[in-house]
Each structure stands twice: as C-alpha cells, then as structure tokens.
Amino acid sequence: MSEVPNDIIKIITKATDAACATAMKHYGIARASIKPDMTYVTAADREIERALREKLSRALPGAAVIGEEDGCGAAGVRGAAAKGWAWVIDPIDGTSAFIDGLPTFCVSVALFEDGRPVAGVLRLPATGDIYTARRGGGAFYNGAPIRPGGPLSRHDLPICVPSKVHLRYKIAYQGKTRNMGSTALHFALVARGAAIAAVATAKIWDIAAAALILTEAGGRVASLDGASINWRSMLKDPELPAPPLLAASRSRWKTISALISPLK
Known part of the structure; x- marks a missing residue:
C-alpha cells in the first residue's frame, strides 16, 4: 500500500470546496425527509456525498468509501475498509441545523489507513471556517495550530x-x-x-x-x-x-x- 500523499489535506480541501458551495446553494431553503433511523436527510446531503465519492475515489483509486447517506456496499467492501485505505464522509453533519438555517453544520471527510484515521478536514460552509489534521502533524483552525484547554473554574466554558x-x-x-x-x-x-x-x-x-x-x-x-x-x-x-x-x-x-x- 502506498504512503499517505504529502498534500492529502490540500486534496481533501479541494474536494470539499464544491461541497461547501452546494451546501450554501441549498442553505435556508432545503426540504427534508426522514430516514428509517428517524434522522433527517436533504437533497443537499445526497448531492454532496455523490460528488465527494467521485472526487475522492479519483484522488486515491482503490480506496473504500463510506458515507452516511449511501453506506459502503457489501460486507467485503466493509472488510476492505478496515484493512486498507478508506474515506469516511459525512456530507452534512448537523442536518437539523442546516434545515433550520443555523450556521453550525459541517462537511466532514476523513481518510483511514489500516483502521486508523490519518487525515481529516472539517468545513463550516456558512462561516468559512476550516479545521484540519494529519496524524503526527498537529491540528489547525483556519491555518493556525490549536490546543484544547481552559480552566474548569471557568463556568462560561461549556x-x-x-x-x-x-x-x-x-x-x-x-x-x-x-x-x-x-x-x-x-x-x-x-x-x-x-x-x-x-x-x-x-x-x-x-x-x-x-x-x-x-x-x-x-x-x-x-x-x-x-x-x-x-x-x-x-x-x-x-x-x-x-x-x-x-x-x-x-x-x-x-x-x-x-x-x-x-x-x-
């Protein structure tokens, strides 16, 4: 199996550019249906996932693709995802917020290698914010490195x-x-x-x-x-x-x- 591409964050970010644009095209006017698990889905969820599947599959041929709306297919494909390369996509995390016109929904893409996440990008289309991480390379918010923290005595931190x-x-x-x-x-x-x-x-x-x-x-x-x-x-x-x-x-x-x- 080949190495994780050095520009993997750029690859994912470029793939999600159109996803963000699609989300904003539907933002505030999306109509939802209810899935069997009683969660919401919109046309934007499905449109974004289809496009991401196509782009990410071209970026890393042979990788399995798992998405919230279209699943991952047969058991053999799921087994391969646990052993080799696998993309994991959430086209819109926070669909209820998206439907309600709230800006707190995300487009999420992660790359797994042998059952471990090795790269991840989280985009907030309504605000333009982006979070990124690569295994061993730290995490970033709008390009700046980040750390968790805040004292427990600060009750305004939720x-x-x-x-x-x-x-x-x-x-x-x-x-x-x-x-x-x-x-x-x-x-x-x-x-x-x-x-x-x-x-x-x-x-x-x-x-x-x-x-x-x-x-x-x-x-x-x-x-x-x-x-x-x-x-x-x-x-x-x-x-x-x-x-x-x-x-x-x-x-x-x-x-x-x-x-x-x-x-x-």
Whole structure:
C-alpha cells in the first residue's frame, strides 16, 4: 500500500470546496425527509456525498468509501475498509441545523489507513471556517495550530452535549451545557479550547475527522468507561454507534468523566 500523499489535506480541501458551495446553494431553503433511523436527510446531503465519492475515489483509486447517506456496499467492501485505505464522509453533519438555517453544520471527510484515521478536514460552509489534521502533524483552525484547554473554574466554558442529553445522561458539571447541532463541531470546539468537553453518541461519519482533529490538538476521545474507540469495528459496521463518548483535553478527561454518567 502506498504512503499517505504529502498534500492529502490540500486534496481533501479541494474536494470539499464544491461541497461547501452546494451546501450554501441549498442553505435556508432545503426540504427534508426522514430516514428509517428517524434522522433527517436533504437533497443537499445526497448531492454532496455523490460528488465527494467521485472526487475522492479519483484522488486515491482503490480506496473504500463510506458515507452516511449511501453506506459502503457489501460486507467485503466493509472488510476492505478496515484493512486498507478508506474515506469516511459525512456530507452534512448537523442536518437539523442546516434545515433550520443555523450556521453550525459541517462537511466532514476523513481518510483511514489500516483502521486508523490519518487525515481529516472539517468545513463550516456558512462561516468559512476550516479545521484540519494529519496524524503526527498537529491540528489547525483556519491555518493556525490549536490546543484544547481552559480552566474548569471557568463556568462560561461549556460542555457540548447531544440534543436529547436530558434523556440520556446525568451531568454534574456546574458550568454551562450547549448544543450546536453537530457532533463534529462539538469535538472541534473542544480541540481549540472553546468548549471544555463534549459528550456524544455517534456513528463513524459523525466523528471520523473531528476525533483526529481533537487528538492531534492534544485531546482525548474515549468511551465514558475509558475504552478507546474501536475504529475497525465501526468501519466494518458503520451503522453501529460508538458507546457514549467523552472528548476533552488529556489532562482533564478523567476529572470530567467523573461528572457524567448515562441514565439507566
């Protein structure tokens, strides 16, 4: 298998330029339908994913492609994704926000090599913001390096939470909680120190790029019991959600995890 291209971030960024333009073409006027899992999908989701599949497949021929809207095909393809190159795409993370005309939705693309994320790009089409990371190369927000942080004594720094957090978790944190409508953005906000932590129940396309961005920034993403994400299992069965996850700085992950517990 060949090496990760040196310009992989440029390749992904160029591929997502048109995706951002497509999103903005539909922004504020998109109509949604409900999928069997009771989440929303729009014509923009499908249009963006089709275009990204085509462009990324040309950029790295032979790589598997996993996307939220069109899946990844047969079991053999899923097995290959866990062993070789694989693109993981979320055409719009935060579709509800997108439908509502809120600017907090993202286009997310990650490249995996042998079951590990090695490059990731997160774009916010409505604001022009971009988060990027390459394994071993650090993480960046609009081109500047980022680190997670912020003192726990600062109660204005929120924990980002899912929309139904009140039904799923008990949180003893004395500061704010906040939902932006996008799991990927929640992780990115932690990566640059704009949030103290993020709690999530997610599928692979929600977190593939954002988890790499956070870990390269110096953060940690793990299940609430401390177990690492099993990326290979998620690549083999992309519809399988990860256990409840916590994203935070490495130094504060254990302290914050003690404040959060799933409801029985």
